Amino acid sequence: MVNRDAFARVNYEVPGLGEDEVAGSPLAQFAHWLDEAVAAEVKEPNAMALATSGPAGPAVRVVLAKAVAADGVVFYTNLESAKAAEIRHDPRVALNFAWLPLHRQVRMTGTAAPVSRREVQAYFDTRPRGARIAAWASPQSRALTGRDQLDGLVHSAGARFPDDPVPVPDHWGGYRVTVSAIEFWQGQPSRLHDRLVFRARRPGAALDDAEAWEITRLAP
Numbered sequence: 222m223v224n225r226d227a228f229a230r231v232n233y234e235v236p237g238l239g240e241d242e243v244a245g246s247p248l249a250q251f252a253h254w255l256d257e258a259v260a261a262e263v264k265e266p267n268a269m270a271l272a273t274s275g276p277a278g279p280a281v282r283v284v285l286a287k288a289v290a291a292d293g294v295v296f297y298t299n300l301e302s303a304k305a306a307e308i309r310h311d312p313r314v315a316l317n318f319a320w321l322p323l324h325r326q327v328r329m330t331g332t333a334a335p336v337s338r339r340e341v342q343a344y345f346d347t348r349p350r351g352a353r354i355a356a357w358a359s360p361q362s363r364a365l366t367g368r369d370q371l372d373g374l375v376h377s378a379g380a381r382f383p384d385d386p387v388p389v390p391d392h393w394g395g396y397r398v399t400v401s402a403i404e405f406w407q408g409q410p411s412r413l414h415d416r417l418v419f420r421a422r423r424p425g426a427a428l429d430d431a432e433a434w435e436i437t438r439l440a441p
């Protein structure tokens with residue numbers, strides 16, 4: 222039996238999000254809410270669900286956004302993982318930042334494209350050594366015979382690169398999601414939530430360009 226307390230109803234008694242107070246650009250609004258998530262000590266506020274669609278259907282998992290800027294949202298991963306194969310199949314993706322202690326979510330749809338190898342290298346070099354070795358060691362999304370096999374792969378990768386710098390594996394990289402729509406969702410009492418969606422007026426609109434987006438309110 223699952224714990225029934227987990228299903229307790231939460232009423233969202235917090236200020237709403239009105240057209241008169243939302244920022245002019247999606248990036249400014251995202252930055253404002255992200256600041257508030259940090260201030261509220263939301264754990265890993267850069268964590269986002271990433272939805273993809275592959276030949277076998279949809280899939281969703283959490284990844285960490287490493288940049289949110291005018292040109293999109295960047296995350297890093299194994300380029301031979303299930304998600305990477307799905308993105309190659311269909312580069313259209315959806316993202317969801319859920320800041321539940323604030324009764325907020327930010328939903329995005331867009332298109333993922335690989336970031337340059339130069340950018341991957343610059344980010345890879347900032348990772349702790351353990352994470353750089355893990356990028357070599359872990360055949361992400363593939364079956365393992367047991368934890369021992371993973372430990373062995375980590376050991377071998379560490380022995381292969383005993384000294385820094387550790388090169389970036391060819392099978393590891395990042396994606397930038399060019400956003401075409403971004404919705405700011407604020408929970409409100411009686412399930413009458415505020416939903417303001419910015420839709421790009423043209424493909425590739427910069428997230429910091431207030432003129433490039435049309436704002437629509439959606440029913441909750």
Ligand SMILES: Cc1cc2nc3c(=O)[nH]c(=O)nc-3n(C[C@H](O)[C@H](O)[C@H](O)COP(=O)(O)O)c2cc1C
Nearest residue numbers: 268282283284285296297298299302303304305362
């Ligand atoms: C909080 C959190 C952060 C994560 N961040 C990443 C990430 O940045 N990159 C990544 O490849 N996987 C990350 N993962 C693991 C993914 O959710 C997933 O298990 C992994 O990428 C394999 O997904 P796939 O088989 O669909 O490709 C994270 C998981 C959690 C819970």
